[in-house]
Ligand SMILES: Nc1nc2c(ncn2[C@@H]2O[C@H](COP(=O)(O)OP(=O)(O)OP(=O)(O)O)[C@@H](O)[C@H]2O)c(=O)[nH]1
């Protein structure tokens with residue numbers, strides 16, 4: 453028998469209400485004890501106002517709303533009781549403690565979803581969709597998760613699995629019953645079918661670039677020598693004074709990370725310590741971190757001071773960023789419009805003619821243009837956003853693997869190899885596709901995936 457599990461399914465903290473979920477066979481017996489009503493026989497899916505008592509002192513702990521979901525019509529497919537109490541962390545904690553005393557056990561991260569999966573209430577990609585929906589940073593990304601939750605992805609994959617299975621059946625029977633090879637026409641049809649499946653899988657996999665952008669967004673680092681206005685620009689983009697700004701070179705030492713959203717794309721913006729040679733120990737650590745941040749960023753914004761000529765430090769930054777995607781911003785346009793000479797020098801010192809923008813972090817001049825320039829190179833790669841986008845690296849990887857296996861089998865068919873060899877790849881492809889929805893997922897893979905869930909999910 454499965455244990456009955458319990459967890460707080462709303463965030464910990466003071467709030468109007470807090471909800472505790474019990475799932476398993478003992479859910480009803482436990483709630484009966486807590487409300488001291490052995491005959492409590494709730495009608496499923498209706499709220500019942502009850503008093504919860506302290507198990508030891510019999511004092512009233514809280515007045516709560518209890519909802520019963522009878523198996524199999526619950527989130528987990530088991531008997532579920534949801535207790536909506538007042539959102540007092542101490543009281544909620546105590547109710548959970550009493551559930552534990554009454555033989556429930558704390559739910560592991562993702563365990564409710566795992567049970568839902570085990571009881572066929574949803575498949576793996578749908579469970580992952582719930583996690584992603586909760587974690588979504590933008591509405592656009594949440595919408596994609598809802599589509600996945602509603603089974604759109606699994607439905608798209610199903611015809612491929614059916615087609616693959618049909619091909620496998622034909623090849624298997626040829627192997628079993630026929631002495632000679634498959635008739636040429638059948639062989640041709642199989643090849644056409646396999647090429648078609650591989651192509652369609654490849655097209656779905658290609659939506660990952662856009663899907664990942666929508667879900668994870670971009671890491672954008674502000675880089676430059678001291679005092680060019682990195683922190684001022686950081687604040688201007690965020691719309692509030694987050695970072696300390698002073699006229700002293702070397703103000704920022706630790707990195708600051710903040711989130712913003714530009715046209716549905718979540719941006720993780722990083723303000724860094726100005727790059728320069730320094731003997732100051734603290735600043736030096738900051739400079740070292742700035743270098744590492746550049747390497748991890750999707751985009752490095754190099755900030756220059758347009759009221760000054762380029763220094764050796766600026767040139768050093770150009771040299772260090774040759775391999776990174778960069779965008780150049782000439783700041784302090786309120787003081788001076790950058791000279792032709794300065795622009796020439798920048799173009800001469802950088803590769804791949806990067807976009808150059810004149811801005812003023814102080815007056816906000818050209819900040820909109822800067823926002824567009826940040827996402828432009830990435831958004832251009834996006835396919836049609838109205839379609840379903842693969843957003844999970846695990847799914848993407850499995851799609852690519854399935855495609856590769858089918859293409860290998862196709863080659864073996866072309867080379868007139870025995871069906872035996874062709875079948876290996878097709879079985880693998882089918883297994884990979886099955887792993888997306890969880891039909892062919894091993895126990896330890898499930899444990900790994902569900903460990904990325906939070907408790908209460
Ligand atoms: N006139 C003008 N001054 C600016 C502008 N942006 C920044 N400043 C000034 O430049 C000085 C340095 O600004 P910060 O934003 O602290 O520069 P930083 O690049 O973060 O400097 P470090 O943290 O020391 O590396 C401050 O006095 C700002 O007020 C601008 O667009 N126009």
Ligand SMILES: [Mg+2]
Nearest residue numbers: 682683703704
């Ligand atoms: Mg700074």
